[in-house]
Amino acid sequence: MTRPARAFQGVDEGRLELDAVVGVLADRYTVEAGRPRTVRRRRLDTFDRRLRAAGLTLEHHSEPRARRVVLDGADGPSTDAVTGDLRWPAGAEVLRAGRVRDAVAPVAGIRALLVVSDERHSWRQLDLRDADGKTVVRVELDEPLAVVGGAGRVTVRALRGYDEHARRVDRLLTGLGLRPVEAGLAGLAGMPDGDDLADDVPAPVAADAPATALLAAALSGFLAVMRANLPGVLADIDTEFLHDFRVALRRTRSTLRWGREVLPAEFRSEWEPAFAGLGALTTPVRDLDVYLLGLPAMSGWLVAADATDLDSFGRHLTQRRAIARQEMVDGLRSARFRRLLAGWEGALVTLGGRATGTATGTERSTSAGVLGGRVLARASRKVVRDGAAIGAGSPADDLHRLRGRCKELRYALEVFAPVVDPPPSRRVVADLRGLQDVLGRFQDADVQRRALREFAEEMLTSGVPAAALLAMGELIAHLDAEQGKARREFDQAFTRFVRPSGRAPLHRPGGDT
Amino acid sequence: MRIFATYNIKGGVGKTSTAVNLAYLAAREGQRTLLWDLDPQAAATYLFRVRPKVKGGAHGLVTGRRPAESVLKATDFENLDLLPADFSYRNLDLDLDDAKKRTRRLGQLLTGFTADYDVVFLDCPPSISLLSENVLHAADTLLVPLIPAALSLRTFDQLKTFVAESAKPRPEVLAFFSMADRRKRLHREVIEAFDGAAGVATTVIPALSIIEQMAERRAPVPAFAPLSRAALSYEALWAEVRPS
Numbered sequence: 001m002t003r004p005a006r007a008f009q010g011v012d013e014g015r016l017e018l019d020a021v022v023g024v025l026a027d028r029y030t031v032e033a034g035r036p037r038t039v040r041r042r043r044l045d046t047f048d049r050r051l052r053a054a055g056l057t058l059e060h061h062s063e064p065r066a067r068r069v070v071l072d073g074a075d076g077p078s079t080d081a082v083t084g085d086l087r088w089p090a091g092a093e094v095l096r097a098g099r100v101r102d103a104v105a106p107v108a109g110i111r112a113l114l115v116v117s118d119e120r121h122s123w124r125q126l127d128l129r130d131a132d133g134k135t136v137v138r139v140e141l142d143e144p145l146a147v148v149g150g151a152g153r154v155t156v157r158a159l160r161g162y163d164e165h166a167r168r169v170d171r172l173l174t175g176l177g178l179r180p181v182e183a184g185l186a187g188l189a190g191m192p193d194g195d196d197l198a199d200d201v202p203a204p205v206a207a208d209a210p211a212t213a214l215l216a217a218a219l220s221g222f223l224a225v226m227r228a229n230l231p232g233v234l235a236d237i238d239t240e241f242l243h244d245f246r247v248a249l250r251r252t253r254s255t256l257r258w259g260r261e262v263l264p265a266e267f268r269s270e271w272e273p274a275f276a277g278l279g280a281l282t283t284p285v286r287d288l289d290v291y292l293l294g295l296p297a298m299s300g301w302l303v304a305a306d307a308t309d310l311d312s313f314g315r316h317l318t319q320r321r322a323i324a325r326q327e328m329v330d331g332l333r334s335a336r337f338r339r340l341l342a343g344w345e346g347a348l349v350t351l352g353g354r355a356t357g358t359a360t361g362t363e364r365s366t367s368a369g370v371l372g373g374r375v376l377a378r379a380s381r382k383v384v385r386d387g388a389a390i391g392a393g394s395p396a397d398d399l400h401r402l403r404g405r406c407k408e409l410r411y412a413l414e415v416f417a418p419v420v421d422p423p424p425s426r427r428v429v430a431d432l433r434g435l436q437d438v439l440g441r442f443q444d445a446d447v448q449r450r451a452l453r454e455f456a457e458e459m460l461t462s463g464v465p466a467a468a469l470l471a472m473g474e475l476i477a478h479l480d481a482e483q484g485k486a487r488r489e490f491d492q493a494f495t496r497f498v499r500p501s502g503r504a505p506l507h508r509p510g511g512d513t
Numbered sequence: 514m515r516i517f518a519t520y521n522i523k524g525g526v527g528k529t530s531t532a533v534n535l536a537y538l539a540a541r542e543g544q545r546t547l548l549w550d551l552d553p554q555a556a557a558t559y560l561f562r563v564r565p566k567v568k569g570g571a572h573g574l575v576t577g578r579r580p581a582e583s584v585l586k587a588t589d590f591e592n593l594d595l596l597p598a599d600f601s602y603r604n605l606d607l608d609l610d611d612a613k614k615r616t617r618r619l620g621q622l623l624t625g626f627t628a629d630y631d632v633v634f635l636d637c638p639p640s641i642s643l644l645s646e647n648v649l650h651a652a653d654t655l656l657v658p659l660i661p662a663a664l665s666l667r668t669f670d671q672l673k674t675f676v677a678e679s680a681k682p683r684p685e686v687l688a689f690f691s692m693a694d695r696r697k698r699l700h701r702e703v704i705e706a707f708d709g710a711a712g713v714a715t716t717v718i719p720a721l722s723i724i725e726q727m728a729e730r731r732a733p734v735p736a737f738a739p740l741s742r743a744a745l746s747y748e749a750l751w752a753e754v755r756p757s
Contacts, residue, residue, distance in 0.1 A: 002587075079591060080543040098543045099631070127589070133731070134562035135589040159587035160594055 003158040003166055005077070008178035010152070018141060021154060022126065024172050025139065029128035029165075032135075038145065039063055039123045044088065046111035047232060047241065054107045058100075060086065060115075071100045077157075078103065089114045089237045110293065112238040120145045128169065136165040154178060207369030207419040214368035215259045216352040218415045222248040222255070223344060233282075234329060239289040246282055249275060254411035258375045262366050264351070271347065274340050281331045284324040291451070292317050301478040305471035312468040316459050372416030376424065379409040387435075387494045396446050399490070403439040406432060431497040438486050438493040445483035449476050515756045516623060516633045518652035518684070523668050524639035527658040527691035529556040530724055530734075532636035534747040535656075537733035539755065540593035544631040547585070547594050551605070551648075552638040555598035561588045562731050563597050570601035574622065575608040581622050582629070590736065594630075606643040616680070619647035632756070641675060649676060652684040654754060658691035658718070661703035673712075689714035689750060716750040719743065 025031050040062040045051045051058055056073040060082070067082040080100040089112040095101035104113075126139040136159060143152035154173060158166030174180070205214040225248035232241030253275050260268055295314055299307035331337060383405045390398055410432060417423050456472050517535070519528040532548055540546040550557040555565035563586045569579030586595045612618040623633060637648055649655070657672060659665045669688055676686055690707070694700050707713045718724075721743045723734060730737045735744040 078543070096543070099545060100543070132562050132564065161584070161586035 002160045003163050004074075005072075005155050005157045006166075006170060007181040008154045008156070008170075008173050009181055010178060018124075020176060021139075021141065021173070024176050025126065025128060025169065028168065028172065029130065029136070030133070032127040032129060034125040034127070036122055036124045037063055039121050041119055041121055042088070042115045043117040044069075044113040045116045046108050047114060047229075047237075048111065049116075050107050050109070050111060051104065056103065056107060058104055058113070060088070069095060069100050071103055073103065088112075089235075091238070110238060111240050114237070128165070130165070135159065136162040137169050139169065153181065204418060205368055207372070207421060208367050211259070211262045211366045211368045211371035212351055212354060214371070214415070214419060215255060215263065216348055218255055219252060220348050220352070222252045223341075223348065226252075227341070230332065234332060236325065239293060242282060242286055242289065246279070246286055249279055249282070250407070251411050251414065253279065254408050255415055257408070258379070258412055258415070259371070261374075262371060267347070271344065274344075278337075278340070281328055285321060285328050287451070288317055288321040288324060291448070292321065294448075298475050298478075302471060302474050305467065305474050309465075309467040309471035312459065312464045313455065313472060316455060316462075316464075320455075368416075368419040369421065372420040375412050375416050376409075376420060379405070379412045383409050383432075383435075384498055387498070390490070390494075396442075399439055399487075400443050400446075403436065403443050406436045406439060410436065431493075431499075435493045435497045438489045442483055442486035442490065445479040445486065449479040449483070452476050452479070514623075514627045514630055514633060515654070516635065516652045517654045517656055517754070518635040518637055518648045519656045519658065520635075520637045520645070520648060520652075520672075521657050521659070521668065522639060522641055522672055523660075523665065526639075526660050526665070527718060527724075528639070529560070529636050530727060531656060531658055531691065531718070531747075531750075532634045533557050533560050533727065534733045534735060534744075535751050535754070536593055536632070536634045537590055537735055538748060538751040539632045539634075540590055541735070543592060545592050545629065546632045546634070547596060547626060547630045548588075548634045548636060549596040550598035550636050551602060551644065552598055552636055553600050553602040554638070555600075556728075557636045558595065558597040560727055560731050560733075561586075561595050563588070563595055565598045565600065567597055567599035567601070570599050571605045572601065572608050575605070575612055575618055581625060589732075602638075609643045609647060615643060616646045617650050619644070620651035623651050645675075646679060649679045649684055650682070655684045655686045656754065657686060657688040659688050660692050661690045661700040663699075663703075666703065686712055687714055687754060688712060689716055689718065691718045692720040693717045694720045714750060714753050716746060716753055718746050718750065 022031055022033065042060040042062075044058045044060055054073075056071060059070045059072075061068050061070055067086075069080050069082055069086075071078045071080075078099045080096055080098050083096060086094055091110075091112050092101060092105040092108045095104060122141075122143045122145055124141045126141070127135045128137040128139060130136050138157040138159065140155040140157065141152065142155065156166055156169050156173070170180070205217050226245050229241045229245040229248070232238070233245050253272065256263065256267055256272050256275070292314070295310060295317075299310055302309070383402065386398070386402045386405050390402065413424060413429060413432070452472050452475055456469055459468065517532075519532040519535075521528055529552070536546050536548040548557060548561075550565075558565045567574065567579075567584045569584075573579030574581055574584070581596065584596060586597055587593075588595050609615050609618050614621070619635075626633065635648055635652060637645070655676065657669060659669055673686060676683055690700075690704055690713075693704060695704075704717060709715075719742065721741075723738055723741050723743045726737075727734060734741060735747060738744055
């Protein structure tokens, strides 16, 4: 195992003195200095920084005559030449087949790679050779060009089988007054990390703070997520931008409903309908995204038909999505939507200010903890009541309604669990998740089955091959079986959720049971 | 992991040049590549400026007392590592003879590299020996350089018989003409006679002084003369044999 690369920088983070570095190394090695190169280094990551979380750094290096992607991680650096013109954002599949793509693609998943920082660096490589002329250590000098007096770095890269030379070079550089950069990978040298747009975490609110303070903080957090994802939704960078936008939207709508008793009246009369309209505007594209993302898995369900029989179905979905997306984008670019965002932001600022005034004692109000206890008890009771009413002959719509209740409880837990005492146990959350999973599979299968029939009707009028319709018939049969399976699992999942040991914390004294 | 062995019973036919240049080309395109110099003459080791010394020698490697990964050396080229030769490799047959499953020990050692390398090249010494049997079992493809002359072809026939009579699994055998001099009538006639023959690559590696300069420059041809005819010939050969 080769020692990982190690980076050094000057004590004052000033510019590197190349002559001094070369001078000290030349005492022990023959130093072959490559020509200085200006390298454009674009750091790539997904919007939610999946690569960083996995300990990977991916950069696209461009020089006049060479372009490459460089991946750094625990297994050491990997480099792959770039052929053709890579334009970002793009999915990992645009990378050439090989080690870099093999490492990046599973981590990035369906998220596109974005440029999170873009800098020009002056870069120079020194090959340190032993008496046989063999390169035994590589040293890289790296300085950002745009930053006046920016922190240059020296990176020592050990070569397999020659670790002792890398350790010696470490000592020589330390003797020169350079200090090792301990935090992060050497590949991060000199590169800013980009804006963490996906990391908006609202500050915690105390249980005895006014409930409006908690609601203002939660709603502001959801608004920040919607704002952060909006450019990705408009640019159609990847499907997760819309997904995350809609999750924040659903959380907003749920929180507005649970907060009705303490929120100003206009939140119900004005903002609840406004966000319902936004939900309706974005639903068709998301539904079509789900079908398109699920197509590869659906192909695997086919028994008699061939996967290619679904090609015309895929094209139909793509066309439908293009139309739905245009409508959605028109809505999201409209003056009405801009007014909604600006007005909502203003309303939340006012709500936050009012909460602060309340906190100073100017107004008596419900505390966050009290509201949280009531909301969780009420939400839990609705799940139990609706779930208990479901019997063998219950229509699918009853299970759909129960799924909605579960989602409401889940969102309520996310907002209010931190302010109730004792907090709901992990078992409650796990049991709820299990119940949601079963209900989700039931409803998804039901909705998809109906949608497939609707799509088939539409495609029939456009002269689609019979093979496509037969393949879709197979999918419907598979979904029917899946729905039946989920229905059979429901009773057990619900029983697990309503067991007293799990649900007790949601019915604490003071809760609205 | 795909294992290639450059092998011929005859010496001086271009085995080492082929192994070094193809390994370099594989590494250059981003494949993690290992070259194992099995020849005690250590020519490939010399070309990469690595000292022909393996701690524990052949005995340590074959017995497992010295893990093979501990003696690997990076070359000067990214993605390309070398398992160097050692003079003790002259006794490899004796060490293999003492090992359990004596004809499969080399393959067992290579299995340990599966996670670390995409491509392995074995640069073999010229002989028919126990080491050769090990190579036949370990390699996916036997790359056989042939000088276009009658005696070389007779040797190739012997080699094919040797492979056909060896125990399964057997490697794919792919010959190619090496050190070809188209000014010589015999070379031209032999190459033409084998044009399109099964098991013979279409690429011909010409006899060029720049290939001999590898020993002087101590580097693969495509590294120091990337636009030379020799470099382009090795690129064409790699394109023919590389894993798809």
